[in-house]
Amino acid sequence: MSEQPRRPRKPGKPYRRPQKDPVRILAFEALRAVDERDAYANLVLPPLLRKARETGDFDARDAALATELVYGTLRRQGTYDAIIADCVDRPLREVDPPVLDVLSLGVHQLLGTRIPSHAAVSASVELARVVLGDGRAKFVNAVLRKVARDDLDGWLERVAPPYDEDPEDHLAVVHSHPRWVVSALWDSLGGGRTGIEELLAADNERPEVTLVARPGRATREELLGEEAAVPGRWSPYAVRLSEGGEPGAVEAVREGRAGVQDEGSQLVALALANAPLEGSDRRWLDGCAGPGGKAALLGALAAERGAFLLASEKQPHRAGLVARALDGNPGPYQVIAADGTRPAWRPGSFDRVLVDVPCTGLGALRRRPEARWRRRPEDLDGFAPLQRGLLRSALEAVRVGGIVAYATCSPHLAETRAVVADVLKQHPDTDLVDARPLLPDVPALGEGPDLQLWPHLHGTDAMYLALIRRTA
Secondary structure (H helix, E strand, O other): OOOOOOOOOOOOOOOOOOOHHHHHHHHHHHHHHHHHOOHHHHHHHHHHHHHHHHHHOOOOHHHHHHHHHHHHHHHOOOHHHHHHOOOOOOOOHOOOHHHHHHHHHHHHHOOOOOOOOOHHHHHHHHHHHOOOOOOHHHHHHHHHEEEEEEHHHHHHHHHHOOOOHHHHHHHHHOOOOOOOHHHHHHHOOOOHHHHHHHHHHHHOOOOEEEEEEOOOOOOOHHHHHOOOOOOOOOOHHHHHHEEOEEEEHHHHHHHHOOOHHHHHHHHHHHHHHHHOOOOOOOOOEEEOOOOOOHHHHHHHHHOOOEEEEEEOOOOOHHHHHHHHHHHOOOOEEEEEEOOOOOOOOOOOEEEEEEEEEEOOOOHHHHOOOOHHHHHOOHHHHHHHHHHHHHHHHHHHHHHEEEEEEEEEEEOOOOOOHHHHHHHOOOOOOOOEEOOOHHHHHHHHHOOOOOOOOOHHHHHHOOOOEEEEEEOO
């Protein structure tokens, strides 16, 4: 029997090197830093972008896209995780974190941007080839092709439980917040479905950059002369930069005469400064001053009245940031590194006292979206003793007739009204002052006498403020 001739082998496709995309590689690096080092994107991303600009890899459009990819992916992480979980054949926890980051970036491009589907999949697969290798790139390709079969609304209908069956879990998936955070925010906000949906949606919006013109050092009119600048909504010192505005390009910011400060933070300082006092008004204290935004505004306001400000911060490196923010203040001030629960000052020494206490930061999820995934309900128990201790020390530091402002960047009732109620039980020689009339142009501040700001109602972080007068 004659031997059959062999059929010639089909030539394989020649190996093609993966195409490096600097924008998506940078976004991936930022997400890895957030995941591996518990870093915050607002601290990681700027130096990465600066380096990319210096090497000539990036222009302004590249920087904008990288920023959108990082923040958009982090904000919608919960939603995207639910969608990815529906497209893989294993529990999500068994997917390697770097692979999950590439998948999440791809899903955001598919469902959260206007990038065409074929381009989003192709770019994500190329990124996977560069940072993960060809084998795992095939997995990424298969998953993203499944995701691309539907739009975001279609996916939400599939992966989110019906609202009528489980409203909190529905909102958690649709708006990408942990269930416990949804529950806590709903309790604090009150009301029905519309308000909580608006709040959760606002948490997923990119916040504007807000500047403060520090009195006696800069004016709002000066800042409004900058490109892309518009007046703030509520604070007479606030200026908002529209999309693309760069604070570092503003001369007054570079010189320290103005700063980046959320308008809610400005309003807290203004309410304390505007609270009526009888008698002396010469000594002010910021008992938790780091990183220095409120201290700088309070210092400038105090200087207009000839008052002295003591700014105290426990962590020495943060005290250094406070000193930098106050540098050039027109009035007398001092910055010290001291523990506010173990005062370095005599009781009854101050006329006005601010304690903006450490907290879970649930009021600033727009700015630090990754915080929602790091915080746990048990974190509240860790902050509770410190918050109560700082408020007690503040009440001891203020003179009879003086005012204490208790503030926190969290609307969680356990960090706001519960703290104030507990401490005032131990201090019957105090009265709550209605803070709302001190911000007469700001609507919807709550039932009083304390006040709560909200991203969806005021365009600010969710700052809480209670003003307390010592009566004896």
